Structure formats: structure tokens, C-alpha cells
Amino acid sequence: EQVYDAASIQAKWQAVWAEHDPFRAGGDEDRRPRKYVLGMFPYPSGDMHMGHAENYAYVDVVARFWRHRGYNVLNPIGWDSFGLPAENAAIQRGADPREWTYSNIEQQKTSLKAFGTSYDWSRVLHTSDPEYYHWNQWLFLRLHERGLAYRKESPVNWCPHDQTVLANEQVVDGRCERCGHEVVKKKLTQWYLRITDYADRLLDDLNQLEGFWPQKVIQMQRNWIGRSVGADIDFEIEGHPEKVTVFSTRPDTLHGATFFVVAPDSDLAAELAAGADAEVQARFGEYLENVRRSTDIERQSTDRPKTGVFLGRYAINPVNGARLPIWAADYVLADYGHGAVMAVPAHDQRDLDFARAFDLPVTVVVDTTAPITGAIPVIELDDDGEPIEPEGESLDSIDPARTGVALTGEGRMINSGSLDGLSKRTAIARMIEQLEAAGTGRASKSYRLRDWLISRQRFWGTPIPMLHTEDGRIVPVPDDQLPVRLPSVEGLDLTPKGTSPLGAAASWVETVDPETGAAARRDPDTMDTFVDSSWYFLRFLSPGDSGEAFSPQEASRWAPVDSYIGGVEHAILHLLYARFITKVLFDMGLVDFTEPFSTLINQGMVLLGGSKMSKSKGNLVEFAASMQSPGADAVRVAIAFAGPVEDDIEWEDVSTTGAQKFLARAWRIAKDVDSETGVIWAEGDPALRRVTHRLLADAPGLVEQTKFNVVIARLMELVNATRKAIDTGAGASDPAVREAAEVIAMVLDLFAPHTAEEMWEMLGYPPFVGLVPWRQPDPTLLVDESVTAVVQVDGKVRATIEVPARIGAGELEELARGDARVVRSVGEREIVKVIVRAPKVVSISTRP
Numbered sequence: 001e002q003v004y005d006a007a008s009i010q011a012k013w014q015a016v017w018a019e020h021d022p023f024r025a026g027g028d029e030d031r032r033p034r035k036y037v038l039g040m041f042p043y044p045s046g047d048m049h050m051g052h053a054e055n056y057a058y059v060d061v062v063a064r065f066w067r068h069r070g071y072n073v074l075n076p077i078g079w080d081s082f083g084l085p086a087e088n089a090a091i092q093r094g095a096d097p098r099e100w101t102y103s104n105i106e107q108q109k110t111s112l113k114a115f116g117t118s119y120d121w122s123r124v125l126h127t128s129d130p131e132y133y134h135w136n137q138w139l140f141l142r143l144h145e146r147g148l149a150y151r152k153e154s155p156v157n158w159c160p161h162d163q164t165v166l167a168n169e170q171v172v173d174g175r176c177e178r179c180g181h182e183v184v185k186k187k188l189t190q191w192y193l194r195i196t197d198y199a200d201r202l203l204d205d206l207n208q209l210e211g212f213w214p215q216k217v218i219q220m221q222r223n224w225i226g227r228s229v230g231a232d233i234d235f236e237i238e239g240h241p242e243k244v245t246v247f248s249t250r251p252d253t254l255h256g257a258t259f260f261v262v263a264p265d266s267d268l269a270a271e272l273a274a275g276a277d278a279e280v281q282a283r284f285g286e287y288l289e290n291v292r293r294s295t296d297i298e299r300q301s302t303d304r305p306k307t308g309v310f311l312g313r314y315a316i317n318p319v320n321g322a323r324l325p326i327w328a329a330d331y332v333l334a335d336y337g338h339g340a341v342m343a344v345p346a347h348d349q350r351d352l353d354f355a356r357a358f359d360l361p362v363t364v365v366v367d368t369t370a371p372i373t374g375a376i377p378v379i380e381l382d383d384d385g386e387p388i389e390p391e392g393e394s395l396d397s398i399d400p401a402r403t404g405v406a407l408t409g410e411g412r413m414i415n416s417g418s419l420d421g422l423s424k425r426t427a428i429a430r431m432i433e434q435l436e437a438a439g440t441g442r443a444s445k446s447y448r449l450r451d452w453l454i455s456r457q458r459f460w461g462t463p464i465p466m467l468h469t470e471d472g473r474i475v476p477v478p479d480d481q482l483p484v485r486l487p488s489v490e491g492l493d494l495t496p497k498g499t500s501p502l503g504a505a506a507s508w509v510e511t512v513d514p515e516t517g518a519a520a521r522r523d524p525d526t527m528d529t530f531v532d533s534s535w536y537f538l539r540f541l542s543p544g545d546s547g548e549a550f551s552p553q554e555a556s557r558w559a560p561v562d563s564y565i566g567g568v569e570h571a572i573l574h575l576l577y578a579r580f581i582t583k584v585l586f587d588m589g590l591v592d593f594t595e596p597f598s599t600l601i602n603q604g605m606v607l608l609g610g611s612k613m614s615k616s617k618g619n620l621v622e623f624a625a626s627m628q629s630p631g632a633d634a635v636r637v638a639i640a641f642a643g644p645v646e647d648d649i650e651w652e653d654v655s656t657t658g659a660q661k662f663l664a665r666a667w668r669i670a671k672d673v674d675s676e677t678g679v680i681w682a683e684g685d686p687a688l689r690r691v692t693h694r695l696l697a698d699a700p701g702l703v704e705q706t707k708f709n710v711v712i713a714r715l716m717e718l719v720n721a722t723r724k725a726i727d728t729g730a731g732a733s734d735p736a737v738r739e740a741a742e743v744i745a746m747v748l749d750l751f752a753p754h755t756a757e758e759m760w761e762m763l764g765y766p767p768f769v770g771l772v773p774w775r776q777p778d779p780t781l782l783v784d785e786s787v788t789a790v791v792q793v794d795g796k797v798r799a800t801i802e803v804p805a806r807i808g809a810g811e812l813e814e815l816a817r818g819d820a821r822v823v824r825s826v827g828e829r830e831i832v833k834v835i836v837r838a839p840k841v842v843s844i845s846t847r848p
């Protein structure tokens, strides 16, 4: 007896697919509508594990689904092959990062093919190929021309272990995202991309993604951009030539400002301290030393005792001339707003904590006990349900100076001159008007988002295509001299030293200014790899094109990506950068859309023993090994069946044995059915046909909602019903059994493509089941089963009616009242009561 042999089925179909390449996207001549399905491309940093498998399995479900639905599907794959993981691994092994990277890519390609993925393999790209990074350099030059790439010296996040600069996003809880070492600040001159110019658009355009991206990701993007609306207010400083501006979201509270705080690590703090006496200078210097050692996270922590130094200087409140003592305190950050705040301790908790720590005055300017018109009063009830008279809460009883709790709620302005009596909202607007009229302030916005630092002092990345001339100019490498290729690694020491290893490649670094012919040096830094991944989805549309980064025509045909699938770890950085670059390309007229990814699907993580699978934790279930046993299809089914896509999967709870049994059961159905095609479905058993057609009707919606596990559950239901029909019902020759077997093969293709192809062949069809159009469900088979409802009038059965089993009470009542027999029996009498127990009984009572 022939048995289900996963390994040989897998090998057989992979060879057929490799030969015929059936999943290549259609070209210009293809008239079908298009879908662009993309999985976040992998790093070639070693062997792949079940976390990767999960991603590729889901991507393949979506790609295969749209093919069945009649779309011309583009589902490409490439490698994000520059970057630190490869470089570090190369350093540890003393290998050439190039050789190491490309051999990993080969290994991963083999694994992905063994997984039965339906990629268009003709479009593979590697970001570390000069053919690719050529266009990173091109992109950099375009950004530079538009003033969006610039250099500045600033304190940067520096990982002393990896000896490299990190973007804010790569610092997690004050530590290096890659190696976990504590990050310190260091001053360097670096290249930045001006993403802050796009802050408003990056924020506002999130609205169009609502409902298409996970809400969590949209919120993370919003928080990361962090737009605050308020005012800039200018303060005179005694004995200081220039005014100092602060940003405040609460300009209404300006009369309540009782002191002034500057970030200790700001230039302003240094200037103010320099003008103070020797003792202040000494104390400030000591304080600054301590501050330098703490991270931004620590500084913003609310439960940390407030520290600070009085600088012996005063700021003048522009509305009332009050003298506000100036302090340097680390809860104010140098790089947010203007690095200085007006402190309003009555209404800001951080300011209040500080005021209480240093005995500074607290002035209440918003009476939060005063009712605001339009606000709905909250009336509390006592145990007897009687309203409790409000305590008559007085401003005194909630005095922040005593309670330690700042008054941040709604209320009416007091102690604020002409603002008195106004609500917070009106007062904010009024104060901004007054400041603008007096020329001492203006409406303003602040953002948490910072410009994107892209310089890396590492070898394995895209060289920045700029030259430093002998006379101190910085000039671009001309387009026709791109790509600036990485030199050979030979003779270079890659161990991190804080300067780029490329600087030591003398014959590479030393060149000439293309305009003057004078000596010049190449910029030795390489680009953050997030530059590479910010536009790769466009390169897939015309890979290998040596004349341009991507074809705008192809982009307008295929892009934006319809379904983008990947891990939530990329919720901020990668997506934000890709959105930014897309908007720049839009402004350049190269793409006709402003958001790169129309739908985003985030899969959960695969855990082993409760923690994320990762090489560093050594808890990998290796991908390549699992392809041998239990096999690709079983792994894919088990993953998709393990739970909702967005949930984490505990690998120990995943049953590949269960999946194998299910696949064998499905396969056996195809084996038992005659290989005779072309039977007349309508002659088949209607009960089984109903199960089949309900799956055909429901699965598309379920797949679109990424409820893959439910689709598998429904497939299992159909497999069981079909087996029952074969063994104890209509028998294997019933057309309904054959129909069910065909539908099982087609839907199973989403999850277990090898088994599905095998079934399809056993059912007598030529390949490829992956390209078979979705069968239309027969609407007559989707109608519910019917039941007989009884209608009584005054206790006597007057009618029976056939109704759908799932009929609602209202609908049933309407049918009953409209039935001719019921109408006759009610006659002229008045109906006083109708009791409905859907779907079985309607009982009508009447009176004369």
C-alpha cells in the first residue's frame, strides 16, 4: 500500500518548480490586476530558524492566495546583506565579510527553496552588491542636492564595545541594540538626513494607514515622531545679551512660572555658568560631570530624585516682569524644544517635584475646582442610591505645594491678569495672541523626532560618495563615477577603533577632486544599513537595471506594496525611514504615491522555552534541519495553525506531528478518489457539497483578515467530512467527494504546497495547483438548512412554515403574521401579544 511520503513529495515538486519557474510575476502583456506581496528581507547573518520560517510561511500564504484569486502577483526575495552582524561575525571568525556574507546567502537560498516558497527568483537582490549600493549612493547625492543630507558636529550615541555610532532608535534602554553594552555620548562630525523636515507629513499620513496597519505600530510611529503643540516664549536674562526661548505646551500658565531651568549639557547652561561666580562655576562643573554619565532614559524617569544647581542668574517673565531664578537641572534635556523651560510647579509634576526639593515658590494659576461650562458633572451615588453632595472641594485642600500633586486638569484661570476666568483652552489661544502682539512669543510645535544620523565607522556598508578636498571643501563624487566600490578587505584591520577601517585603505582613500584635479580624500564612513532597506522594495521592480535606481514606470504599475509582512521589531526604524524616503522620491516626481506599504502584517515571535529564538541565546530550532523532518509542509501547517498571526508562538506547543497526520489524511482522500476529471458536481451529495462551498465562500475573507489558523481548522473540517462520506456515506465515486478533494488541494496550496501539488496530480490534473483560479462557491449551497416553525393563535396551531435554521426572531414574527392562514384565523381581532422562539415557535394572543 502506497503511503504519504512527505520527503519524496517535497523533493519531487521542488525540482519541478525549479525547472518551470511557475511563480515568476507576469510582465507587461499580463492583463490581470497586480498585487505586490513582500516579506521583510532577511539578514544573511547565519542559519535561519523557526522565527524566519514563520515569516516566509505567512508571506507565501498571502502570495499564493492572490494568485488563486486571479492576480498577477509579485513576490520577490533579496538580502539585506550589509551591516554589523555580518561584520562582527566576520571579525570573530577572521574571515572576509564578503565571502562570509555570500556563503550565508547561498545557504539561506537553499533553505528557502526547501521550504517551498513561491518567490520570483529572477529578481533576487543583495544590498552588498555594487549594482545595488550604486543606487544608495545615487540616493544620497540626490538628498544632498536637496539639502536633505548634511554634516554637523553633535553629541552622538556611541557604543564603546562596537566602537560605532548608533542612531537613537538603536539605543534600547540606554544600551546598544546589538551588543547590549551601555551607550555613551561622544562629539563627532557626522552625516545626517533631514527627516525632521518631513515630521508633519510622516505623522499626518499615518491617518491614511488606519485600519490597514496594526494600530500598535501606528501608535509607535506617532509617539516616535512625538509632535507637541504649544508656544515658543522669549525670556530676557539679566546680564545676558540675547533672549532665551523656551517651548511650552502650556503658555496659559505663564503667570505661574516661578523659576527657570536649563539643560546642564546645553551651550546655554555653559554660557550662563561662565558668567556666574567661582563657587557656582565649580558646583556646575561637578554637576555636569555627573549628568554626562546618565542616560536620557534615566534623566526622564519620574521616580528619580530631582537634582540641580542654581546658577545665580535670573530670567524675566515677559508678562509680569517677575525675576525667575535660573537652575541647571538634568530633567530638562538639551536636545528637546530649546533645552530650557519655564517652570510652573503648580501645574507640572516634574517642576513641582523640583520646587519641593529646592524650596521654590508654587503659584496656582488654574483653579481646577471651578466648573467648566459644557463639562458633564459627575454625580456620585451613596449606598441608598441618593446623590452625594459634593464635598465643596476647595482650592486650599488641593494646594500642590502641600499635597505634592500638580494640578494638570481643566479649570479656570486665576492670578493671571486678563486671562482670569478663562478655560485652559481659551487661555492658551489668548496667551499666544498676546505674546505674538508683544513680539515675545509665537505658536510653535516641537517634535521628539531627530534627524537621521547615517555615518558609520565600519567597513561593511555603502561608502558615502563624498570627497574632502585639500582646501577643506566637501564635494560629491560625480554620478558617472558611481559606484564608489568598497576596496578589498585585504590588509585592513576591521576591529573597531572609532574611525572607519576604510580610512586606512590608502590607495582607496586618496583620490583627486574631479573638478580641480587637486588631491582629495574619500569620506571613509559607510552608510547606516537602514538606508539600504529604505527603498529596496522599488529595486525589485526593475532589478539589474544599470541605468537607474528603479523604473518609475514599473513603480507606478506595482507599487506601493500591497501586503508587507514582517516582525514588529521593525515597527519604528525601518518603516519610518522607508516612509520618509518614499515621500522624498514622491517630491522628486519619481513615484506617484506617498506611503510605501498599503497593508502591514506583523507576525508574532517564535519562542522557545518562553524566550525569543535567537542565535545569541542558543535556543534555535534550526530551519534547515526541520526541512528533512518533519518536512516543509508540516512545519508550515503547524506554524499557521498555532494561533493568530500576530500572536507569539511557543514552539514547544506546536505540533508538527498533528500537522503531518492531517496532511496524510488529506493526501489519502486524493488517493481514494477516481482520477476521472469532468464529473457533474450537481449530482453529488448535497451535505458534503455544502461544507465544501462554505469553505470556498469563507476562506477568502479569513485569509484577508489573516485568520490563517481558522482556514486550517475549516480545511480539517472538510477533510473529516470527506473521509466520512468516502467510508460511510456516498462513497469515493460520488462527485461531491471528488469536488471536495479538488477544493482541499486548492486551499491546502496556501499552507502545504507540495502535498497540494501531489494531490492535484493524483486527481488527474496537470501542474500547477498554485495557479488554479479559486472556485466560485455555489450560492444555492450556502443557504442555511431549513426547519419547520409552528404558528399558534390563541393556543391553537394554525400554520407551519419552512424557515432558515438561523432566522432571527423579528424576521420569523413578520413571516408568521403575514401568513395567509394566520391572517384568516386572526380576522378582525386585535393582536395583544406575540411570543417568538426562533426558529421553532410563534405564539399569538388576541382579543376581540
Ligand code: ANZ
Pocket (backbone or CB within 6 Å): 227, 228, 247, 248, 249, 250, 253, 263, 331, 332, 333, 334, 335, 336, 337, 338, 339, 340, 341, 342, 343, 344, 346, 347, 348, 446
Ligand atoms: C510650562 C509648562 C506648564 C509645561 C505646565 C507643562 C505643563 P511634551 O508634551 O513632552 O512636548 N519641556 C520643554 N522643553 C523641555 C526639555 N528640553 N526637557 C524637558 N522638558 C521640557 O512636553 C512639553 C513640556 O515639557 C513643555 O511645556 C515644558 O514644560 C517641558 F503646566 O512649559 B511646559
